[in-house]
Amino acid sequence: MIYQDSKTILEVRGLRANVNGVEILKGLDLTVKSGEIHAIMGPNGSGKSTFSKVLAGHSAYEVTGGTVLFEGKNLFELAPEERARAGVFLAFQYPIEIPGVANSQFLRLTYNTVQAERGKDELDPLEFDDYVREKMKLLEMNPDFLDRSVNEGFSGGEKKRNEILQMAMLEPKLAILDETDSGLDIDALRIVSNGVNHLANKDNAMVLVTHYQRLLNYIVPDYVHVMEAGRIIKTGGKELALELETRGYDWVSAESKAARLAA
Amino acid sequence: MSAPATTTAGYLESLLAGQPQLPASPLAWLNTLRAEAVDRVGALTVPTVRDEEWRFTDISPLTKLSFQPVSAPTSLQAADIERFYIEEATTRLVFVDGVYAPQLSSVAADAGVVVTNLAAAATDLAAIAPHLGQHAAFHDDVFAALNTAFLHDAAVLVVPRNVAVSAPVHLLFIATQKEAASYPRCLLLAESGCAVTVIEDYVALQEEAYFTNAVTEIALADNARVNHIRVQREGAQAFHIANCAVSLARASHFHSVSVALGARISRYNLNTLQTAEGTECIVDGLALIANNQLADTHTCIDHAQPHGVSRQQHKCIAGGNAHAVFNGKIMVRPGAQRTDSSQSSHNLLLSGRAHVDTKPQLEIFADDVKCTHGATVGQLDSEEVFYLRSRGLSEIVARNMLTYAFGAEIIERIPVASLKRQLGQTVLEQTSSQT
Ligand SMILES: Nc1ncnc2c1ncn2[C@@H]1O[C@H](COP(=O)(O)OP(=O)(O)O)[C@@H](O)[C@H]1O
Ligand SMILES: [Mg+2]
Numbered sequence: 001m002i003y004q005d006s007k008t009i010l011e012v013r014g015l016r017a018n019v020n021g022v023e024i025l026k027g028l029d030l031t032v033k034s035g036e037i038h039a040i041m042g043p044n045g046s047g048k049s050t051f052s053k054v055l056a057g058h059s060a061y062e063v064t065g066g067t068v069l070f071e072g073k074n075l076f077e078l079a080p081e082e083r084a085r086a087g088v089f090l091a092f093q094y095p096i097e098i099p100g101v102a103n104s105q106f107l108r109l110t111y112n113t114v115q116a117e118r119g120k121d122e123l124d125p126l127e128f129d130d131y132v133r134e135k136m137k138l139l140e141m142n143p144d145f146l147d148r149s150v151n152e153g154f155s156g157g158e159k160k161r162n163e164i165l166q167m168a169m170l171e172p173k174l175a176i177l178d179e180t181d182s183g184l185d186i187d188a189l190r191i192v193s194n195g196v197n198h199l200a201n202k203d204n205a206m207v208l209v210t211h212y213q214r215l216l217n218y219i220v221p222d223y224v225h226v227m228e229a230g231r232i233i234k235t236g237g238k239e240l241a242l243e244l245e246t247r248g249y250d251w252v253s254a255e256s257k258a259a260r261l262a263a
Numbered sequence: 264m265s266a267p268a269t270t271t272a273g274y275l276e277s278l279l280a281g282q283p284q285l286p287a288s289p290l291a292w293l294n295t296l297r298a299e300a301v302d303r304v305g306a307l308t309v310p311t312v313r314d315e316e317w318r319f320t321d322i323s324p325l326t327k328l329s330f331q332p333v334s335a336p337t338s339l340q341a342a343d344i345e346r347f348y349i350e351e352a353t354t355r356l357v358f359v360d361g362v363y364a365p366q367l368s369s370v371a372a373d374a375g376v377v378v379t380n381l382a383a384a385a386t387d388l389a390a391i392a393p394h395l396g397q398h399a400a401f402h403d404d405v406f407a408a409l410n411t412a413f414l415h416d417a418a419v420l421v422v423p424r425n426v427a428v429s430a431p432v433h434l435l436f437i438a439t440q441k442e443a444a445s446y447p448r449c450l451l452l453a454e455s456g457c458a459v460t461v462i463e464d465y466v467a468l469q470e471e472a473y474f475t476n477a478v479t480e481i482a483l484a485d486n487a488r489v490n491h492i493r494v495q496r497e498g499a500q501a502f503h504i505a506n507c508a509v510s511l512a513r514a515s516h517f518h519s520v521s522v523a524l525g526a527r528i529s530r531y532n533l534n535t536l537q538t539a540e541g542t543e544c545i546v547d548g549l550a551l552i553a554n555n556q557l558a559d560t561h562t563c564i565d566h567a568q569p570h571g572v573s574r575q576q577h578k579c580i581a582g583g584n585a586h587a588v589f590n591g592k593i594m595v596r597p598g599a600q601r602t603d604s605s606q607s608s609h610n611l612l613l614s615g616r617a618h619v620d621t622k623p624q625l626e627i628f629a630d631d632v633k634c635t636h637g638a639t640v641g642q643l644d645s646e647e648v649f650y651l652r653s654r655g656l657s658e659i660v661a662r663n664m665l666t667y668a669f670g671a672e673i674i675e676r677i678p679v680a681s682l683k684r685q686l687g688q689t690v691l692e693q694t695s696s697q698t
Contacts, residue, residue, distance in 0.1 A: 056653045059645075084655035095652035102666025109664070110654040117655070149668075166654060 001202065002222050006033040009071060009174050009205045010055075016065035016230075017054050024050045035202040039216055039241060040209045042227035045248055048209045049093050051227075052178045056090040057083050067140030070174065085117040087173030090179050091163035093209075097151040103162070104146035107132055111169050126237035137170050138198065139143065140191050156183035164195045175199070176207045181215040212226065215243035226252045274326045275304055278409060280676060282332065285415050291611040296396045301413035317589040319620045320530055320559040325502045331442045333360040339468075341367060343577055344437060346450065347466050348385055350681045353431035354378055356418045359437050361445025361475075363416045375428045376459060376564075381417035381448070388599060391419060395450055398480040398508035407506045410446045410478040417448035422457040422487070428435055429458040431492075431679050448481040453487035453515075459679060467525065468500030475526075477505040483515035485539070490518050492676055493688065497525035499554075506532045513539035520677050522686060523550040523558045523694065530559040537571045537599075548577040549673035552585040553613075554566040559588035563608075566599040566632075575606040577643035577675055579621075580694070582613035592624040593636070599629045606636040611669050613645065613694075659695075666694040 010032040013225055018027040024047045032038055040048055055068065057080035068075040070088060078086060088200045098106070111132075112122040123131055139161050151159050160180050167175050177196070181189055191234055196219050208219060216224075216238060224240040225232045226249065233256040234240070244252070279301070288294050300697055309326055314441065337359035344357065344367060353371035356378060357364045363380040370378050379388070381395075396414065403408035436447045465475060471549055475497060483489055498502045503526040504665050511517055512649040535544050551559040563572045579587035595602045610619040623636040643665050651661035670690045677683045 056649075058649055080649060080652040081657050081660070081661075083656050084653055090653055092650070092653075096646050097649050098650070098665070098668065100671050101664055106651075106654075106664075109660070110651075110656060113657075113660070114655040170655065 001035050001053070003033075003035040003202055006035050006202070007071070008033050010067075011069040012066070014066035015051075015054070015068060016063070017050060017058060017060045018064055019050060022228050023064070024057070025054065028231055030225065032205045032207060034205055036223065037200060037206045037208065037219060037221045039221040040207060040226045040227055040232075041211065041224060041244055042242065046227045047230040048227055049178055050230075051132060052090055052093075052176045052209060055081060055088060055176055079103065084170070085114050089167050089170055089172035089175045091175065091177040092162070092168055093182075095151050095159040095163055095179040097149070097154075099149050099152050101150050102146070103150050104132070105149055106150045107146075107166065107169065110166065132165075132169070135165055138168065140163055140231050141165060158187065159190040160184060160192060161188070164192050168195060168199060168203050171199070175203050175204070176209065178209045180208070181193060181210050189215065190218060213241045216241045228253055228256070264553070268349040274309060274407070275405070278329065278330060279304065279412065282413055282444065284401075284415065290392075291355045291394050293395075297412055300396070300401050300408045300414070303402055303408040304405060304412055304506075304510065307403070307408060309405060315443065315541050316561065319586070320528065320557060322502070322504075322528060322530070324528065328474060328502070329442060329648055330444045330474070333362060333440060333443050333445065337362065337364055337439065339364065339367060339437070339439065343468070344435070347435055347437070347464070349431065349462060349679060351431055351679050352462060352498045353430045355433040355435060356380065357383055357435045358416070358418070358439050358447055360443045361416065361436070361447055371430065374430070375422070375426045375490065376432060377419075377421040377423070378432060378469060379419050379549045382415055382670045388419065388421065390421060390452060391450060394452060394480060394482050398482060398510050398626055399478045400508070404474050404506060406504045407478050408488075410448060410476050410506075413446040414448055415484070417450055420449070420451045420459070420461065422451075422453045422459045424454040425456040427458040428460070431462055431465070433462045433464060436475070436477070437463045437473065438465070438467040438473050439469060439500065441469060442472055444474040444476065446475040447475065451481040451488050451489065451491075453477070453481070455484040455512075456486045458488040460492070462492045462494065462679065462682065464494045464540070465497050465503065465525070467496070467501060469692050470500060472500040472502070472527075473498070474502045475504070477503075479505070479507040481507070481509045481517070483509070483511050483517055485513040486515060487512070488516045491520075491533075492677055492682065493519065493521040493684070495529055496689075497521045497522070497529070499525065499527060503524040503529040505530070507534070509533070509535040509544075511535060511537050511539075511542040511544060514541040518545040520547045520673065521560070523552070524689060526558070527555065528557045531561070533562045534565065534571070535563070536565045537568045540568050541570045542568070542572070542573070544573040546573070546575040547579055547673050547676050549670050550579045550581075550587050551670055552580070552587060553582040553693065555584050557586045557588070561590045561592075563592040564604065565594045565596070566602040567594075567596045569598065569600045569602070571599060571602050571604075573604040576656060578606045578670065578675065579610045579619055580613065581610070581617035582621055584616045586617070587619045589619070589621045590624060591622070591636075592626065593634060595627040595629050595632050597628045602629060602632040602634065604632070608638040609669075610638075610640040611666065612640065613666065645659070663691070663694050667691050668695075669674055
């Protein structure tokens with residue numbers, strides 16, 4: 001929701017980034033304020049995941065230009081774990097499997113680490129078990145997932161739910177959901193969307209990276225952006241998503257080319 | 264680089280002399296066995312890196328150690344060693360610097376297993392003569408020969424026919440004296456249809472150099488099931504050389520988990536021999552070492568008969584300047600059709616100076632078999648580290664968690680809960696101290 005007295009959570013200006021020496025982000029601008037839900041759409045390979053990873057602090061992505069302020073502070077001065085503790089959360093497009101680390105142990109350690117950093121109470125294993133089972137209910141997740149290794153052998157949909165579970169526990173200021181909807185059936189999509197809607201409030205913000213309009217039937221965005229070749233080339237309201245669904249991306253691309261030529 | 268033969272011969276003599284003269288046993292066959300072993304010690308030399316089997320493991324520092332006789336009996340009290348107890352194990356034999364300590368040992372009345380030490384009970388255990396010294400070949404191995412030359416105080420376990428022993432048996436070998444050479448010896452006879460879990464555990468109460476030279480023999484009769492857990496947590500300056508020989512009769516099942524944490528230089532040779540059809544042999548190993556430690560594991564799984572299954576998973580975690588060696592031989596002899604064997608060796612290097620030599624060695628002489636193997640050497644996965652950091656965990660915690668998980672896969676296979684917990688904690692502490 002767009003609020004009058006909202007604060008700026010994320011301010012991206014002219015962001016450029018390389019992967020293996022190839023420039024992928026080529027001057028990206030984006031402003032996200034508290035209470036807002038943004039959708040970033042765009043063809044495969046346009047740099048959406050790269051942008052998400054840069055925000056989370058992945059070292060394979062080299063920032064070569066521009067600025068990113070998170071709540072007014074330079075995001076690039078923070079290590080990945082410091083960003084997480086400060087309230088940046090990335091739900092991975094491809095969540096990583098970690099054999100040998102029990103999901104329950106991982107969830108409790110991350111929860112307690114972030115709580116401690118924020119000056120809040122940690123939970124002992126029993127308390128945490130109650131807490132996490134409650135959260136899992138919201139996501140209609142089988143508690144058996146607690147005993148398994150992190151994401152190991154989880155189906156695509158189960159991995160995505162596990163990501164949303166972590167988001168629900170860590171209560172981020174800025175959540176970036178990278179294609180959390182892909183690979184979900186309609187039931188799972190509904191459940192995951194409920195989880196996101198449940199969490200969204202006037203103090204935080206969500207950035208949904210998606211290919212499909214259908215997610216936006218469940219989570220209504222305030223802004224829809226189109227990304228192409230490492231830049232945001234068009235921004236509109238939720239109706240833009242519907243238009244993209246029927247007309248594809250080519251017209252946006254043509255429009256932005258024409259605008260650039262005119263300039 | 265290696266010492267000339269005259270020096271190693273002198274060294275072996277000094278080892279022989281460093282041990283108190285054994286009284287003759289009332290058992291003629293035991294005296295003969297020892298005498299044969301003494302002869303072999305005279306004929307063999309200490310291996311050097313020029314021996315193929317010792318290529319990566321230079322034990323010349325061991326030959327520079329001088330030895331003092333072990334002062335027995337020990338003055339240790341139960342309170343000194345309680346922390347090594349394993350709560351599930353109600354039967355425990357304790358050996359201090361290789362010498363049996365009856366006052367520290369205890370045998371549960373309902374153990375279901377005949378547990379004794381050789382010196383005390385050899386006369387009424389006729390069953391052991393055909394086995395003792397017969398599985399662990401000492402004719403070509405100077406260390407097995409030395410151990411056999413000193414055969415005196417062995418831990419002997421006989422699990423009767425069809426008895427399933429519920430509580431694990433703990434064989435605890437404690438090193439207390441510097442410059443001591445000790446010769447632990449175990450014999451486990453698993454009679455047909457029995458089931459037992461045995462923990463062979465090497466610990467230290469001092470941190471200076473000493474030498475443990477152990478031999479274990481395990482004979483499984485038809486349908487017997489043995490879990491053999493071996494924990495080598497010797498002192499930081501220790502030398503530990505051990506041979507374990509296992510013989511598997513028809514449809515028997517052997518599962519071993521060996522964990523090497525201690526010693527400056529350690530070498531473990533595990534040989535399993537399938538003597539009849541339909542056996543199953545599961546061999547898991549973990550070496551977790553740092554600083555200047557060297558841990559060498561040589562295994563040989565010998566499929567000499569048809570329808571044998573073997574599963575081997577060996578892992579090494581090496582930090583600091585440590586050096587891990589794994590040589591895994593799988594032998595499938597002519598006629599051993601329908602052998603099903605898999606082996607994996609996964610190695611994790613925590614520092615740029617640590618290194619691993621891993622060598623699978625498949626020798627297959629039968630055609631209708633399934634044998635797979637694989638080896639990897641690598642660092643922690645950077646995507647996994649990033650994932651954990653993106654959830655707020657510091658880089659150090661993330662790396663420890665992943666290192667721990669790597670080793671925990673092996674620890675998890677130990678069927679004794681408290682030992683599993685204890686070793687899990689040790690692995691966690693040891694990995695944290697390395698970063
Ligand atoms: N780790 C990487 N190594 C090499 N190329 C990469 C890597 N990550 C992304 N790329 C390249 O960057 C471009 C953008 O990819 P990505 O950000 O994943 O796009 P999107 O998420 O929009 O589909 C693609 O051409 C992709 O091949
Ligand atoms: Mg992507």
